[in-house]
Amino acid sequence: MPPADTAAARAMWVWSGPDPEVLVDFARCKGVATLFVAVCPDVATSPDLPRLRRLTALADAVGIRLDALGGEPHWATDHAAASAWARAAAGTGLFTGIHVDVEPYALAAWSGSASRARLVRSYLGLLDALQQETHETGHTLEVDVPFWWQTVPVGDHTLADAVLTRVDAVTVMSYRDRATGPDSITAVGADLLERAAAAQRPVRLAAETNPVPDCPSCTFAGRTASELRDALAEVDRAEASTPAFAGIAVEDYDGWRALRE
Helix, strand or coil, rough: CCCCHHCEEEEEECCCCHHHHHHHHHHCCCCCCEEEEEECCCCCCCCCCHHHHHHHHHHHHHHCCEEEECCCCHHHHHHHHHHHHHHHHHCCCCCCCCECCCHHCCCHHCCCHHHHHHHHHHHHHHHHHHHHHHHHHHEEEEEEEEEEHHCCCEEEEHHCCCCCCCEEEEEECCCCCCCCCCHHHHHHHHHHHHHHHCCCCEEEEEEEECCCCCCCHHHCCCCHHHHHHHHHHHHHHHHCCCEEEEEEEEHHHHHHHHEEC
């Protein structure tokens, strides 16, 4: 279950390839304890491998955890590609966990009720395969989920419940520009937190810092770093007694760093 000090449990997505020293300094300054670091499928032979090794050494020295980050919508149906990526990331020996962002609703099949049902079944099969892969290599499996997964039926339950039984943790993409109140980070994340408590799974909530043109209220882009900091602290206080709450993840390094002070 979540650590006692959730204020120290910040996480951050890192999709780009920043300089390791700069990234670790930024993470320490912002109180980030876990980095979700993007890893390419051919990481074992990639010219990026030395940078990742340097990043691991620097992060280890200051107690920052690194999880391998990857995901494509088509992985929902292409389990072989996803499993190959997970094996390659785990095989580097650089990461503690595997963090997957697969969004099947980005596929055309999501638009039809029958094809959506097949896609949901395939997506859950993907999680089964990844759970087996990660446990065989001694890694944890955490997945990103939208806050509305409970609206998608799976048998007598929901997709939110089905996912929670297949992974070690979830990060809810609770992207809103306010901490509490109606249509806020805590409001949209409430359902997953409740379900996760019953399933005994830790849940991170999340905040967006990159522009979202069709949803300005979904992001802190255009706001200040201090406004984000205050909002995250407010979420911490609001969820301090919530059993499943495991802290907050920020999407992402580039967006957060671009916020003016």
